[in-house]
Amino acid sequence: MGSTVTLSPLARLAGVRKRYGNVVALDGLDLEVRGGEVLSLLGPNGAGKSTSIALMLGLATADEGRVQLFDRDPRELEGRRGIGVMLQSAGIPETLKVRELLDVTRSYYANPRSLADCVALAGLDGLLERRYGRLSGGQQRRVQFAMAICGRPRLLFLDEPTTGLDIEARQKLWAAIRELVAEGAGVVLTTHYLEEAEALADRVVVVNGGRVVAQGSVAQIRARVSQRRVRCVSALDAAAVAGWPDVIAATRDGERLEIVAAAVEAVVYRLLSGDPTLSELEVTRAGLADAFVEITKEAA
Structure with a gap:
């Protein structure tokens, strides 16, 4: 039998503490990012997400603990050549054309992606001769994404990548991210x-x-919340339904009743018994948003 090879994480924070004056930004944080996966870092504002990323990028140093990027100090140039970054504030010269921006960025790398590849992945058809400052916010985001991936990064940092994009552009960017991950990049x-x-x-x-207050797959995080959402068209009084056992909340949106329940079977039975004209009954499990609210509430 062959031995199992365990690949080192691309980036790692181990027992990291970081303070800014009296504010504790990170309090013994452990985090690993692996190749071939998208790691989504979630948390309320001020939770420590930006500080964690700044440490992995070598833009800040930890007060305690260990930070590694490709098994090196993140401040070493060799390690930083392996990353791509798309931050919310870009600071890109507005007078340059998109082609010029991509050419300059590609020149920093020994083996960059071809210009055609960058255009295809980021959806920049027809934009190469446009000046950056003349583009819409969504188009600028796509240029920033192209600049982040043109060095074939092993690790890509995406901070709010689809802000300002319409649904179609967002779906295209998601497809490009999945393609990069399939090639082995970490995100x-x-x-x-x-x-x-x-x-x-x-x-x-x-x-x-x-x-870190919770981690796992989307399904595992969702499973921490046993709530279900029940929606239906019903004339029942929302305030009365809110008083039923197992009902956490009940609200009305026009003719539609929306219920959050800890256990749905008894609630659904009572709905059907209480309103024979009830229609469009729909039961869904808690989404990531519900789990996120619940977990951060527990942590607080």
């Missing part, structure tokens, strides 16, 4: 669109108060 994704994390993440890490 660290921070996003406020929880459906984005749900669509892309292989692993979710929820951070709160500078600590």
Whole structure:
């Protein structure tokens, strides 16, 4: 039998503490990012996500603990050549054309992606001769994505990558991210669109108060919340339904009743008994958004 090879994580934080004055940003945080996966880093504002990324990028140093990028200090140039970064604030010269921006960025790498590849992956058809400052916000985001991937990064940091994109452009970017991961790249994704994390993440890490409070697959994180959502068209009084056993909340949206319940069977039975005209009954499990709210509430 052959031996099992365990690949080192692409980036690792081990027991990391970081303070800014009296504020504890990270409090003994452990985190690993592996190749061939999308790791979605979730948490409320001020939870420690940005600090974690700054440490992995070598833009900040830990007060305690260990930070590694490709088994090196993140501040070493050799390690940083293996990453691609798409941050929310880009600081890109507005007078340059898209082609010029990509040419300059590609020149930093020994074996860059071809210009045609960058254009195809980021959906930049017809934009190469346009000046960056003349592009829409969504088009600028796509250029930033192209710049982040043109060095064939082994590890890609995407901070709110689809802000300002329409649904079609967002789907295209998701497809490009999946393609990069299939090639073996690791991706660290921070996003406020929880459906984005749900669509892309292989692993979710929820951070709160500078600590990891939950981690696992989307299904594992979702399973921590046993709630179900029940929607139906019904004339029943929402306030009365909210008082039933197992009902956590009940609200009305026009003719539609929306119920969050801890256990749905008894609630559904009572709904059907109480309103023979009830229609469009729909039961869904908790999404990542529900789990995220629940977990961060518990942690607080």
